[in-house]
Amino acid sequence: MANDIVKPSILPGFMELLPADQILFNKVMDTIRHNYEKFGFIPLDTPVMEKSEVLLAKGGGETEKQIYRFNKGDTDISLRFDLTVPLARYVSQHFNDLNFPFRRYHIAKVYRGERNQKGRFREFYQCDIDIIGNGKLSIINDAEIPSVIYSTFKELGFEDFTIRINNRKILNGFFESLNIENKGDVLRTIDKIEKIGEDSVVKELVELGIEEAAVRKVIEFIKIKGSNDDVLKSLEDLGVANEIFKEGLEELSKVVHYIRCFNVPEKNFKIDLTIARGLDYYTGTVYETILDNYPNIGSVCSGGRYDNLAEYYTKQKLPGVGISIGLTRLFYQLREANILGENASSTLSQALVIPMEDCIEDGIKTANNLRKNGIVAELYLEEGKINKKFGYADKLKIPFVILVGPEEIKENKVTIKDMASGEQKMVSFEEAVQIVK
């Protein structure tokens, strides 16, 4: 039957990887998962589709335009745009079946119909952890979260990264002491200082109607610099007579104290009064994580403390603290910046078994035995010239080829070739296992 051929392609704004990159991507994802699990977070999985009335209960917001929303029959369906709203729905729905503090991780795809631009994806993996309390949640949890970030990025192979920490109560209390009322706008403006610079921030603040004296104090405040202890001291010295400010400062001091207990090195975390995390959502501690040598990438892991996770679904007060790694975007950026291995392998196989003609049974036995010895082994079963078979191992970067031919069978041995060095020798099966391992 002759068919019309449709050109195979995917939608714009979606990431699809070739094998070598996919293997790398999965390694990064496995490392994140392993670290989340090490700290006792449990896995969660929720449907990609939710009832629109439930998912969008909070309504409004900039993201609403981006949501994939459609009808199937008379059901109004939306695809999740983050993992936090589904978490809020899950915890409210299953409240009586859960134990608190509820520590969960969720690594899954979310969907946003963003404007199509380089490095922005409409389908992307988020890797979230959250600790949810029932009614209240100790501030010390806010110090454990950075230790998870530290452990994760360390295992991902990074040395030079900084977890930036702030507390929204300090900002809020400080603004309150200056009678600044449009805190949200001011926070959003301050948040941009790295992108647009001090002068533009001043200009925007004035435009927001902040008195010049107050603007000067705000700028002075966000320019407080130094070691973590210096900054805490400077904040103390400001002598701001505001209860929220004092509460925030006490929380931040505790968080810094306990982060040290969690063995996060001093070089890897830093109080930074300029970060606020644009979202209205956060109410206390906030985090951003910067790769020191690649500041342009922006924050690779962000999050914070919120007072009330699920006010749209339950009257239970559920405070929490969490972070998210936007894995798809991070992977794209690491690749663009050539941080990822260039010479990546397109295989998980450690050995390719090539049986010579009429030796297939013995080739299969060899592969069976390699697998029994914990070696990822693949068989080349197709007909063809031996060069083509070696070429397959070469292209995929399979490190070892194991040849099984009549001579090998007679001698009860195998021939092993190290594809990197080109060295080839006939050895016993046990020796071959040792070499591959």
Place this chain on the structure above:
Amino acid sequence: MANDIVKPSILPGFMELLPADQILFNKVMDTIRHNYEKFGFIPLDTPVMEKSEVLLAKGGGETEKQIYRFNKGDTDISLRFDLTVPLARYVSQHFNDLNFPFRRYHIAKVYRGERNQKGRFREFYQCDIDIIGNGKLSIINDAEIPSVIYSTFKELGFEDFTIRINNRKILNGFFESLNIENKGDVLRTIDKIEKIGEDSVVKELVELGIEEAAVRKVIEFIKIKGSNDDVLKSLEDLGVANEIFKEGLEELSKVVHYIRCFNVPEKNFKIDLTIARGLDYYTGTVYETILDNYPNIGSVCSGGRYDNLAEYYTKQKLPGVGISIGLTRLFYQLREANILGENASSTLSQALVIPMEDCIEDGIKTANNLRKNGIVAELYLEEGKINKKFGYADKLKIPFVILVGPEEIKENKVTIKDMASGEQKMVSFEEAVQIVK
């Protein structure tokens, strides 16, 4: 701010699990993945959404009504309903960047808006492997696939399962020798023999216009029973003078021979001439897998050989062989049949560290050190009565609690409690690590 509360719930026909079940589910998924990787299959990930014109290039079919299809702007989007069509699209699109035979696994969610009924899900995980050849693909691959099934179900804890094997060419050739032209209809009818019984199959075949003599031969044929060698012998003895039949018989004989080489025990695979796999798609070997003690569950792992994966996307001939495990449905059925552990744990944590008041720093240090020793450890940081803290470990089924109090600190020890036996003793940190491990 007072908000209207929206009742938290999910769409009907979607599976969402509580922590204990989710942990079990993930263990099953990890086991499948591990076995797929052990045989040298590489991971693939494709977008959940595709262009409708591409995804539905094949068009028609029963599934089309079930597809989640919608417009976003002027883009016509569909959600994938299996992992095979995206594989066909991927291999055609990236043909020049891939090496053949291309061995990939894909474990991911697919979507079908099926009629809502017990045990049927609209979002479900498929766990697929396929081996795709460029132009041709050795029949021995058809024998390796059952060894992957065997290895996987064995590691999932099953002993009594049967991989049923057949070859469509045998059926097709046999029908051709009887001048039966509507093979597809006949195959679909035969496929139902277990469900509806022999009499109903006979009735349906007569209704399909098959002559009574031919119907008798068909029934005789599909009733061929015995050991694998018996069945092959009986097929040989039929003396069907048809080339397709002969080709199929030769293939099936080879597959049986090589399955044995792959160390699949004789009890775990069986030629079954009644299976045909309803889909027109398969052209040679077909597989079904039955849990012997739960035949009602039906096939838990099915697949087969196809001549041409991607005829809608490319003129390249891409034969392949593969299988799929419908994990969500399988998990649901195993749970319904009480095959899964009843007493499942709601945690991955091996130890819960409970610091007494004013001993939090030392509690944190203990947790750090446990994690450094490869133990999944969780800290209980909330205030409250000690009973509540132990109750948390008890409810989640965390096996050990490690108490850190003033006395323990003085003695440079910890108190460890085995939550199952209730035994509690003060030991050195190193001893505690040994006990937990």
